[in-house]
Amino acid sequence: xxxxxxxxxxxxxxxxxxxxxxxxxxxxxxxxxxxxxxxxxxxxxxxxxxxxxxxxxxxxxxxxxxxxxxxxxxxxxxxxxxxxxxxxxxxxxxxxxxxxxxxxxxxxxxxxxxxxxxxxxxxxxxxxxxxxxxxxxxxxxxxxxxxxxxxxxxxxxxxxxxxxxxxxxxxxxxxxxxxxxxxxxxxxxxxxxxxxxxxxxxxxxxxxxxxxxxxxxxxxxxxxxxxxxxxxxxxxxxxxxxxxxxxxxxxxxxxxxxxxxxxxxxxxx
Ligand SMILES: NC(=O)c1ccc[n+]([C@@H]2O[C@H](COP(=O)([O-])OP(=O)(O)OC[C@H]3O[C@@H](n4cnc5c(N)ncnc54)[C@H](O)[C@@H]3O)[C@@H](O)[C@H]2O)c1
Numbered sequence: 001x002x003x004x005x006x007x008x009x010x011x012x013x014x015x016x017x018x019x020x021x022x023x024x025x026x027x028x029x030x031x032x033x034x035x036x037x038x039x040x041x042x043x044x045x046x047x048x049x050x051x052x053x054x055x056x057x058x059x060x061x062x063x064x065x066x067x068x069x070x071x072x073x074x075x076x077x078x079x080x081x082x083x084x085x086x087x088x089x090x091x092x093x094x095x096x097x098x099x100x101x102x103x104x105x106x107x108x109x110x111x112x113x114x115x116x117x118x119x120x121x122x123x124x125x126x127x128x129x130x131x132x133x134x135x136x137x138x139x140x141x142x143x144x145x146x147x148x149x150x151x152x153x154x155x156x157x158x159x160x161x162x163x164x165x166x167x168x169x170x171x172x173x174x175x176x177x178x179x180x181x182x183x184x185x186x187x188x189x190x191x192x193x194x195x196x197x198x199x200x201x202x203x204x205x206x207x208x209x210x211x212x213x214x215x216x217x218x219x220x221x222x223x224x225x226x227x228x229x230x231x232x233x234x235x236x237x238x239x240x241x242x243x244x245x246x247x248x249x250x251x252x253x254x255x256x257x258x259x260x261x262x263x264x265x266x267x268x269x
Contacts, residue, residue: 002249005030008093009248010086012036012076012134013103015050017204018154020058021237022100025245027067031098034089035059036082039073042126044118045105046211068093076103076130082137095145098248101134102154106206108215112167120168127172128179135183139192148191150248153180154240155196157263165219173198177259184257193256195247199240200263201226207234229265 009026013019015037023033037055041048055071062069070092072085090096105126109115131153142149155173162170176196184194201207216222226234243262246252261267 002029002245002251004098004245004249007097007248008032008034008089008095009098009100010034010036010089010096010134010138011100011102012074012082012130013050013154014058015054016058017206018199018202018237018240019100019102021241022102022244023058023069024061024065025238025241026098026100026248027062027069028065029245029249032089032093033059033062033067033069034072034085034093034096035062035069036072036074036085037103038075042105042122044122046108047106047205047209049105076101076133077125079133079137082133086137086141090141095147096138096141097145097147097149099134099138099142099149099151100154100244100248101131101151103130103134104154104206106169106212107166108211108219109165109168111165115168123168124172127169128175131176132179135179139183139187142192143190149193150252151183151187151192151194152244152247153194153196154244155198155259157198157200157261157266159196159198159259160261161225161267163219163225164221165215180259181257188256193247193252195255195257196259197240197243197247198259198261198263199235200228200261200266201234202240203234203236225266225269227269228263229268232264235262235264
């Protein structure tokens with residue numbers, strides 16, 4: 001059984017989906033959790049992001065199970081909000097050791113070249129700049145805690161196998177691999193490991209909403225990519241959470257600079 005007792009983890013996008021499953025999983029292994037997400041939903045998306053009540057529910061579930069967690073309203077595009085979350089978490093729990101940059105959005109333009117500048121900027125802002133912001137907010141506190149650490153960036157199989165019309169998403173997710181590798185090299189002397197994880201199709205609000213379902217049904221090639229070699233339709237958030245728990249644990253103590261695919265075999269095709 002993975003033991004994260006004495007560790008504190010900051011997770012972005014922790015109000016639901018893969019982020020919530022990760023928060024519950026790390027807390028169950030003994031970690032203190034700084035659960036961060038948007039206080040109010042993002043404007044302009046084709047589906048709704050989370051809000052403060054969903055984030056409070058994540059914390060309530062951890063506390064009900066006997067764990068320790070606090071909630072912090074953050075927008076990953078705003079590094080000051082992330083730094084405030086880190087400062088409050090360090091005050092509450094006495095240090096920071098682990099981070100999971102999970103917050104993300106989806107969007108389905110008619111084509112990659114016809115995406116609006118607003119769609120492009122929002123995707124890059126949340127997915128790529130938001131992950132960089134998360135890293136620059138957490139790394140000083142992880143260094144200050146002085147016990148090494150682990151950072152996981154949640155990318156996607158879309159980094160390796162782009163799907164038509166969502167080039168902004170694929171571009172941002174493959175860019176995380178470059179960001180991860182540079183940071184893994186820079187932080188190795190301090191025993192801080194950095195990895196990306198690449199989930200395949202997972203049952204969350206991001207994939208199960210009207211806009212996503214219309215896109216899947218009408219965009220050539222998309223439904224084929226969702227047919228998995230393993231006899232399942234979609235993964236559950238806990239499947240990625242389990243792999244993240246491994247990556248942040250001592251069991252993965254020499255795993256750094258790696259891209260771990262958890263996709264039911266999707267990339268085999
Ligand atoms: N669901 C899938 O099939 C799938 C597959 C591969 C990768 N992913 C990635 O997994 C991660 C989690 O996605 P999910 O499927 O759980 O979707 P989700 O929409 O349920 O969760 C995403 C969370 O990120 C939060 N978020 C969005 N923008 C934010 C911002 N600017 N600041 C802070 N928080 C913000 C949302 O409020 C939400 O709680 C994302 O990075 C996504 O790209 C998902």
